[in-house]
Amino acid sequence: MRPGAGLAARHPDPAVRSLLRLFDRARGEPADAPSEAPRVNLAASASAETGPSGGLIVIETHMRAERPLAASLRVFVGEARRPALETPRALTAEGEHGWLALHGHLMPNGPAAIRLELVDAGGRPLAVTSLTVHVRNEGALADEVRESLRRTGAPLVVTELDSRLYAYHDQRLTAWYDRSPAAVEEHLAKLSDTGRAAPDEIAALRHFVDEGFMTLDGVVGPEHLARLNAALDDAVEKKIEGYEWGMSQRLHNLHLQYPAIRELWLHPKIIRMLRLIFDGDGRPCQSLTYVFGSEQEHHQDTVHLTSFPAGRMCGVWTALEDVQPDSGELVVFPKSHRLPRIYMSDVGAKKVTGDWTEFGETVVPRWTELLDSSRFRREVYRPKAGAALIWHENLMHAGSMRLDKSKSRRSIVGHYFAEGSVVYYDSSGRPGLLYEGELPA
Numbered sequence: 001m002r003p004g005a006g007l008a009a010r011h012p013d014p015a016v017r018s019l020l021r022l023f024d025r026a027r028g029e030p031a032d033a034p035s036e037a038p039r040v041n042l043a044a045s046a047s048a049e050t051g052p053s054g055g056l057i058v059i060e061t062h063m064r065a066e067r068p069l070a071a072s073l074r075v076f077v078g079e080a081r082r083p084a085l086e087t088p089r090a091l092t093a094e095g096e097h098g099w100l101a102l103h104g105h106l107m108p109n110g111p112a113a114i115r116l117e118l119v120d121a122g123g124r125p126l127a128v129t130s131l132t133v134h135v136r137n138e139g140a141l142a143d144e145v146r147e148s149l150r151r152t153g154a155p156l157v158v159t160e161l162d163s164r165l166y167a168y169h170d171q172r173l174t175a176w177y178d179r180s181p182a183a184v185e186e187h188l189a190k191l192s193d194t195g196r197a198a199p200d201e202i203a204a205l206r207h208f209v210d211e212g213f214m215t216l217d218g219v220v221g222p223e224h225l226a227r228l229n230a231a232l233d234d235a236v237e238k239k240i241e242g243y244e245w246g247m248s249q250r251l252h253n254l255h256l257q258y259p260a261i262r263e264l265w266l267h268p269k270i271i272r273m274l275r276l277i278f279d280g281d282g283r284p285c286q287s288l289t290y291v292f293g294s295e296q297e298h299h300q301d302t303v304h305l306t307s308f309p310a311g312r313m314c315g316v317w318t319a320l321e322d323v324q325p326d327s328g329e330l331v332v333f334p335k336s337h338r339l340p341r342i343y344m345s346d347v348g349a350k351k352v353t354g355d356w357t358e359f360g361e362t363v364v365p366r367w368t369e370l371l372d373s374s375r376f377r378r379e380v381y382r383p384k385a386g387a388a389l390i391w392h393e394n395l396m397h398a399g400s401m402r403l404d405k406s407k408s409r410r411s412i413v414g415h416y417f418a419e420g421s422v423v424y425y426d427s428s429g430r431p432g433l434l435y436e437g438e439l440p441a
């Protein structure tokens, strides 16, 4: 380095020097080798490394430097010699976990090499890592999404997911159940004429279209219910996620620990009904287990569990016991699925990174306003054990007040997305991951 040549060379702190080198470069300083290159670590992994993944390919990253350092992360996809993304990163000694998401729809099906590079302000390599991901987006919906992403020029790599990335206004992408009554009838007639759906299933689908949900009795039999309740007892006893008896708190993804819950998650009757709704496979993304009522305020899942195209998500709520009055029952507002969908950008809300205060001040009042705009009936769901309710993505629903705190309300919710869609959490801007394994026939 030429002594005294630039701002960087004059500063005593090496971290500041490395930042200032940026300015020196901008002022025409030559890209000298740094006097003492700090050790930099870069690691990346993806669930799509182990098997084919649809929708967004999520890459988890970890990067750190011996001492604070301004760097750029470059992402190379496939054979491309130019980075699909170049983004500044402030490296720290503590290290930082992060993520990137790739629009797999814009990639060919099959394996793809991904290379990540960290470079310093002068473009000199600091660290590099590679991985191979497996992309699979097949079927009519995936094709429509691919074409839409191409038309709108969606970026291949994203670091924040948002509704503005997608052509939600494009009516070619509207699901059959969100179309005109005539189009709905035509679809149902086809299902019926081809023998794909039985008369009771057609009736359930019609209820879903008109009211925004359907109820199914006797999905889970007594033996399976006993195993599910034993799993809940075990989770309570082990105080999983710090659970204390009587709490409204939900337990996340217990299907990963309890085979009985996983069996419910992939229940053939539920998967079959979702296949009829989505006109293709539906795949779960998570499970939430409740021992007592959630007392969750009215909301649409749309902003939390977001699909592109719109409407390709359903919630499935299964009762593990006969639901009692005053236990904090699930409440749905029939026909409210026809209300406008609310996304973060619509109300100018910032992505939630942990504190939900602003969300409560921007999104929640808009929901209240929408619900108050029409006189929606408030339907309390008080089923027998083993029954399930499937709601439309945009249906307004809530957990009512637990008027009798001693009454449990054992239930499990799964959120399912249509295969071929893009799955994300608009509220946080993070990508979603679907179960990619076998589905029952």
Ligand SMILES: O=C(O)CCC(=O)C(=O)O
Binding pocket: 288, 290, 293, 294, 295, 296, 301, 315, 317, 329, 330, 397, 398, 399, 400, 411, 413
């Ligand atoms: O079970 C409840 O009370 C509400 C659950 C819910 O809103 C959801 O899981 O999306």
Ligand SMILES: [Fe+2]
Binding pocket: 299, 300, 301, 315, 397
């Ligand atoms: Fe919900």
